[in-house]
Amino acid sequence: MDLDEVADRLYALPPSEFTAAREAEARAAKDAGDVRLSRDIAKLRRPTVSAYAVNRLAREHPDALAELLDVGERLRAAWQEQDADALAELTQRRGDVTGKVGRLARRAGGLSAAAGTEVDQTLDAAVVDADAADQVRRGHLAKPLHYSGFAPAPIPRGRPATRRRKSADTEADTETGAAAAAAEAAKREETAARKARERQEAEAAHREWREALEVAEREHGERAEKVARLETKLAKARKRLADSQQRLEVTRREERHARQRLDR
The missing domain is CATH 1.20.5 (Single alpha-helices involved in coiled-coils or other helix-helix interfaces)
Structure with a gap:
């Protein structure tokens, strides 16, 4: 028995059953002579309602979740390549798939409006951030996730190559202003x-x-x-x-x- 196996069992349980099951698992590990594992199990945090909803998605609807995470991976790649056409297409698909997966989470019931919002934020984080995607895929979330960086978004079609070239000074000023605005926006978002x-x-x-x-x-x-x-x-x-x-x-x-x- 290792920590991942125990976490798989615990985070598949509703939050109301988590604490008692965690204590039982910790006692079992201690009785088996594995004190370190017992301490690690005791440190596992009870999941929020929204985190449990996402954990259940990973177990009950792995195909739908995999589709969403695949869109996220392709979206991040398109952003890195500055592929405007791919970004526009994937952004639309992202909305469709996120909506579908979010409905699957709500269909199970027991989600307040606030918890539903946290589920959506967690799914958005998994789309734009690879680490968040890994956490969601494992199904061991104790709390909802949030993304604090820049999210990939559509970029204007027809990059400067299809437009009339601006002067070097004007272009530099525009880039400087855009960078400053982006930095300020990033700071506020962070x-x-x-x-x-x-x-x-x-x-x-x-x-x-x-x-x-x-x-x-x-x-x-x-x-x-x-x-x-x-x-x-x-x-x-x-x-x-x-x-x-x-x-x-x-x-x-x-x-x-x-x-x-x-x-x-």
């Missing part, structure tokens, strides 16, 4: 993405600690109730012991008096 990630991480941490609190409160209540029952039994036992002690003292006294009368 800031927004960072804040979104921090917010999601904080929400995920709060959910996990809230769940741990509920477990601790339930366990404390059960043990307190057990102690109360034991204390009630102990009080009754002490009373019976006191009654027995009293009878013992009376019996000893009467036996002693009877023996004294016998000895006269």
Whole structure:
């Protein structure tokens, strides 16, 4: 048994079943003598509803997801090659395939509007970023994904070769202005993405600690109730012991008096 095998089992479960199953897997690894694996399992985070929806897509609809990820790979390649025709075609296909896959995620039910938006953001991240695509394909997501860089987008057809050449100075000024605008846009996008990630991480941490609190409160209540029952039994036992002690003292006294009368 290794961590990937355990993660495959755990992240196939609904979030409501994850924590108890994770604790059972960690105990099993510890009982088997693999303390390191037990610690690694305990570190696996409970998935959000949206992350579980994407994990389920990877398991139940691998072909549809593979089609989307293939579009993403080809889209990134077209962007690298600055192929305007391919980008235009793939961008349209991307919208169609993303919509289809998103509907498959929602069809299972249990997704709020906010969770549905997180699913869409995760799928978009998988299209434009190879690392995100790998994470989605594995089906081990604990939280939704966001992309903070530039997303491939259609570029104007008819590059400068089909247009009248501008002067070198004008072209340079245009490129400089475009680069500055792009840098500013990237900075704003990165800031927004960072804040979104921090917010999601904080929400995920709060959910996990809230769940741990509920477990601790339930366990404390059960043990307190057990102690109360034991204390009630102990009080009754002490009373019976006191009654027995009293009878013992009376019996000893009467036996002693009877023996004294016998000895006269």
